[in-house]
Amino acid sequence: MAATVGVAGSAMTRFGRQPDRGVAGSAMTRFGRQPDRGVADLAIDAARAAMADAGIAAEDVDALYLGTFLGRSLQGQGVLASVVAQRLGLGPVATTVVEGACASGGIALRHGMLACRAGAADVVLCVGVDRMTNASSGEITQGLAEAFEAGVDRELGLTFPGFFGLVASAHTARFGTSRDQLSAVSVKNRDHGSGNPDALFSTPVELAAVNEARPIADPLRLLDCSAIADGAAAAVVVRDRAAAPRPDRCVSLLACEQGSGPAAAAAVEDLCSFGATTVAMRAACRAAQIKPADVDVVELHDCFTIAEIIDSEDLAILPHGEAAAAIEAGATRLGGEAATVNPSGGLLSRGHPVGATGLAQVHELVAQLRGEARNQVPGTRVALAHNLGGSGATASVTVLAA
């Protein structure tokens, strides 16, 4: 595996040999209720910390990408990338807001990578942010439902918990996925997230508590669902890893790929798989010159317990149709037989300020690749982040390496 990664590390492109791109630094704010921080404040907090981690000054930054999903609907702030760049003192650099529902953070990272690969930037600041807890639950539900195509299911009252309830029912019908297996995801991730100071929920939960939690959208219960939060995360992407101020602390950015799919539940052909994920994963493996089995640690999009089961299969981290049982048996726990999944605690522990999630995943993986993670996976060489938007309308898969 090390040899494979070595090759990928200075990959040939169709335009010739390029330098090894990297993530030079990363950071996240605490995820939770932060009533005193506006959406721009949160973004700036994460951005400053990521720049400090990278050893990058404001004048070194060539471009800023900012991913947010609810910055408009809940905060009424357009051109947020420019607002943040101005307040950071970046000067008149290229600033772009990108949106792909809950995958907005992963998409921001992808565009940092593309700008470097295109030769348009040497250093790109990528930020993901959302502020949610100042809104009413009705506003939040409606804001999130904007990730569904208008005029189709959402006018019938479908919400995201409702959609993932349908997904869980379909998975149970096809594969016999049990209540205990769904709950096992929550138990594992809350266990991994125990003591995580950045997480909304930093205490473990018992299987019985998940099984008996308040029903939300059958068969999903409260502890099957990630929670809204305020928060931001950021990463500094560099065109040339060797030229980073702290090259030893800079990890390789081997690939960051995107796929897309239907934004209406009625149009999803197979409720047990997200095509956007499988397409992005295939492209990421090709670009990074890795196989799924090469991956040591994964942060994936467990917005609901059932999503982790399906994501694990779509990413080929666990065999198709066998993920629920494997997770229940502990395969993806820290120290398990397969790649460790969501050592940070995932969305289920961390909370899900939607636009921030993709870059919070990257922040955990940077720590893993530096060997400095709270729940360190020993000998981590290859790490993968997976960020899903809406009903599989979009997804990103990022491959990082030591």
Added chain:
Amino acid sequence: MAATVGVAGSAMTRFGRQPDRGVAGSAMTRFGRQPDRGVADLAIDAARAAMADAGIAAEDVDALYLGTFLGRSLQGQGVLASVVAQRLGLGPVATTVVEGACASGGIALRHGMLACRAGAADVVLCVGVDRMTNASSGEITQGLAEAFEAGVDRELGLTFPGFFGLVASAHTARFGTSRDQLSAVSVKNRDHGSGNPDALFSTPVELAAVNEARPIADPLRLLDCSAIADGAAAAVVVRDRAAAPRPDRCVSLLACEQGSGPAAAAAVEDLCSFGATTVAMRAACRAAQIKPADVDVVELHDCFTIAEIIDSEDLAILPHGEAAAAIEAGATRLGGEAATVNPSGGLLSRGHPVGATGLAQVHELVAQLRGEARNQVPGTRVALAHNLGGSGATASVTVLAA
């Protein structure tokens, strides 16, 4: 000039010689009131027409960028790039919504170019869209004001007509810009736009009518202001112009650059110039290896008459402090001494469905470079589009060549 462009046409990058990128096709919907077309419908109408113009089939498209500013605030539609890609039958390609207020369309084009330059795509569909006329004037004013930074001027009631009124007052105070000079911009552009079947306003206006129009935000009057509309525009960007299905109809995309600046009027240092424009213009000239004097035809962001005066100076199409007099003297009219500015009629004629404007500009320039424009500028070799967002929070400058 031709020799300069010839060199730029196969520019060296820091990674070696790249193929000549191009815009293979373009299109726009009629701009105006289109109550029967939703925001996705409009985007699809323009996208299909641009693909047909390029001779590109759905299965040839590798990625879609969609620029919109009000798709969330007025239409409540997230992941619009995925919605449009699905309905166009593009398959699971990378889909991204980009936002930079009224420059969202130009930013979409830039990311089509970057994806090609990064080797991530051979063919990218770039779409700009906004639907506005189904909202109340209060909703529209509030939606547009989201391009101001929250917590600064907008809570004091500043609107965009108000901001550009301040800009016009400052320009008048510094340069003596007269009422007739402001009006001359409107007269020229409405004259250029006369008979434009895609434009909201396709009739000329007299100087006296502009001078005496209803006051909006002193000194600006009704005919100083571009009007809201529903509409979309699209362009197909290709990595290798020579490989386009219709290479003879494919124009060269020499550069598409971005700059940024303050999103609060209080933070704008000089109300008579937009730093985002000057930065983007310098970068675009460098990337395209042209000088401002090489430009034959310009579509620039005349959201208000005063904006055209300032843009002409920021882009160095006319000398600093002399644009108002030069425009009044007819320098930028069709057949004038300088580059022709806004032969389409500009935003003042066409209407301004904000996210669509940047790509509608490109659509006019593609026609000019093909020698097929309604108001053809004879012998056009180099064409420039300028798209401005908010109070100069962001801007893009695109250079195309025959």
